[in-house]
Amino acid sequence: MGEVIVITSGKGGVGKTTSAANLGTALTMMNKKVALVDTDIGLRNLDVVMGLENRIVYDIVDVVEENCKLKQALIKDRRYEGLYLLPAAQTRDKNAVNEEQMKKICEELKMEYDYVIIDCPAGIEQGFKNAIAGADRALVVTTPEVSAVRDADRIVGLLQASDLPKPQLILNRIRTKMVKEGQMMDAQDIVDLLSINLIGAIPDDDNVIIQTNKGEPSVTNPKSLSGKAYMETAKRILGSDIPVTIPGKKEGFFEKIKKMFGGNKEKARV
Amino acid sequence: MELKEVFEPIVNFLKNFQRKQKDGLSKDKAKERLQLVLMQDRASVSPDFFEMMKKEIIEVIKKYIEIDEETLEVQLTRGFEGEDGTGPALYANIPIKNIKPVARKIQVEEKENEEEATTEEEPDPKELADTIIEEIKDVAEKKLDKKSNKKNKKAEKVDKKESTEETKEEVKENIDKVEEVAKEVTEEVKETVEEIAENAEDTTEEIVEEVVETTETTKTTFKEKLTGVKEGFANTFTKVKGSAKEGFEKIKSKVKAKN
Numbered sequence: 020m021g022e023v024i025v026i027t028s029g030k031g032g033v034g035k036t037t038s039a040a041n042l043g044t045a046l047t048m049m050n051k052k053v054a055l056v057d058t059d060i061g062l063r064n065l066d067v068v069m070g071l072e073n074r075i076v077y078d079i080v081d082v083v084e085e086n087c088k089l090k091q092a093l094i095k096d097r098r099y100e101g102l103y104l105l106p107a108a109q110t111r112d113k114n115a116v117n118e119e120q121m122k123k124i125c126e127e128l129k130m131e132y133d134y135v136i137i138d139c140p141a142g143i144e145q146g147f148k149n150a151i152a153g154a155d156r157a158l159v160v161t162t163p164e165v166s167a168v169r170d171a172d173r174i175v176g177l178l179q180a181s182d183l184p185k186p187q188l189i190l191n192r193i194r195t196k197m198v199k200e201g202q203m204m205d206a207q208d209i210v211d212l213l214s215i216n217l218i219g220a221i222p223d224d225d226n227v228i229i230q231t232n233k234g235e236p237s238v239t240n241p242k243s244l245s246g247k248a249y250m251e252t253a254k255r256i257l258g259s260d261i262p263v264t265i266p267g268k269k270e271g272f273f274e275k276i277k278k279m280f281g282g283n284k285e286k287a288r289v
Numbered sequence: 290m291e292l293k294e295v296f297e298p299i300v301n302f303l304k305n306f307q308r309k310q311k312d313g314l315s316k317d318k319a320k321e322r323l324q325l326v327l328m329q330d331r332a333s334v335s336p337d338f339f340e341m342m343k344k345e346i347i348e349v350i351k352k353y354i355e356i357d358e359e360t361l362e363v364q365l366t367r368g369f370e371g372e373d374g375t376g377p378a379l380y381a382n383i384p385i386k387n388i389k390p391v392a393r394k395i396q397v398e399e400k401e402n403e404e405e406a407t408t409e410e411e412p413d414p415k416e417l418a419d420t421i422i423e424e425i426k427d428v429a430e431k432k433l434d435k436k437s438n439k440k441n442k443k444a445e446k447v448d449k450k451e452s453t454e455e456t457k458e459e460v461k462e463n464i465d466k467v468e469e470v471a472k473e474v475t476e477e478v479k480e481t482v483e484e485i486a487e488n489a490e491d492t493t494e495e496i497v498e499e500v501v502e503t504t505e506t507t508k509t510t511f512k513e514k515l516t517g518v519k520e521g522f523a524n525t526f527t528k529v530k531g532s533a534k535e536g537f538e539k540i541k542s543k544v545k546a547k548n
Binding site: 164165168169172173176198199200201202203204205208211212 | 301314315316317319320322323324326327330331
């Protein structure tokens with residue numbers, strides 16, 4: 020029996036789809052079988068981010084309306100063993116699917132896959148309700164900006180009011196230089212504000228744009244800073260308790276020495 | 290490259306210093322603003338919750354202190370400055386009218402307990418009984434006040450219409466009845482309590498329990514009696530009304546006949 024993880028944020032453009040693509044790919048790179056589900060009906064994007072846009076035959080609405088079987092709609096990613104995508108419909112709207120139907124799809128996928136990653140649309144309307152309906156766990160993506168943090172807090176409240184009381188936080192697009200200068204809120208600030216646990220801190224990385232241009236998640240580039248951070252996040256999803264590496268966090272002289280000798284056992288509290 | 294890395298922290302420090310001198314770091318401003326905005330958002334998610342909490346707080350305070358509920362205000366503010374920086378605070382402004390005797394009693398008892406730390410004394414049964422009697426008296430008096438006020442008003446109205454001495458007397462009788470009942474009840478309670486208090490062999494706990502029980506029963510009987518009187522009064526009142534109507538009709542018909 021697999022786990023259904025919904026990736027949500029409230030605000031648009033903070034990196035839900037990028038996070039879903041990267042975490043899904045990272046998990047398959049760790050030999051897990053993963054199904055990516057795009058629930059952003061009408062504004063689908065997970066397919067282009069994954070570079071699978073030319074292979075869509077059926078979509079999630081076809082599955083719900085029984086034009087095809089669930090297996091037929093799932094696109095197998097030939098580059099990464101065990102990665103599949105269930106695309107959203109582009110010509111319909113969020114009301115084409117309801118919560119019960121979504122739950123059913125999740126249940127069916129859970130039987131087959133280790134992880135079902137759901138890419139949630141922006142907003143708090145029907146699309147959001149659908150996306151979280153079948154989820155076992157929620158990851159909230161935000162950036163260190165006031166608007167994104169505010170929306171994230173709203174989402175956390177809504178998740179807690181539903182059956183997902185302990186969402187975890189992915190802080191995306193951290194600008195190391197600005198954090199160092201004190202001109203951007205750091206991970207600790209955001210964690211203080213939202214009071215949920217941090218599962219990943221992703222630095223702002225030009226590589227994400229370059230990789231997305233090519234239709235490849237940045238985790239596939241081992242040199243990419245964001246790719247590394249996503250890999251680390253995926254490990255934590257699997258249950259590893261490695262400390263979250265905070266981009267831009269000042270590292271003292273002693274910490275550096277400790278790290279050199281591999282003695283940094285101290286757990287990140289953030 | 291290396292040289293740049295070495296100097297980077299120093300440059301950053303100087304930059305930060307300069308900015309802090311000017312108008313503070315923008316991230317601190319962001320955090321401060323968010324703290325406020327999130328609080329408002331969170332509170333507005335369920336405004337009922339806030340009302341509920343306010344009501345419960347009032348209920349608890351009302352047990353001990355007489356407060357002015359009209360001018361009371363409770364609000365969430367950005368609040369206090371603790372060791373970990375600023376945090377949210379629940380701010381309440383509660384105007385006190387009077388501290389209830391119960392609260393004073395507790396203070397006194399605590400002091401007594403401190404003085405006689407070795408002997409664990411329960412509250413004195415007689416004292417307790419007195420307070421209970423006081424309470425019942427209060428309740429009875431309040432009810433009586435309301436009753437007699439209403440009756441007086443109604444009686445006045447009837448007077449204006451018919452001005453028969455009969456009704457006045459009946460109303461008076463009713464009031465007297467109610468007063469008598471109240472007196473009886475308080476008397477009863479007093480007696481039972483005193484009886485229990487005299488039973489020195491019983492443990493104080495038992496006494497307290499019994500007092501509570503008896504007061505409960507007397508309270509209910511008092512209520513029953515009161516309702517009885519109420520009904521009686523209602524009956525007489527309808528009678529009076531009836532006779533008044535009749536008289537009025539008679540006058541009417543007489544006037545008509547004359548015309």
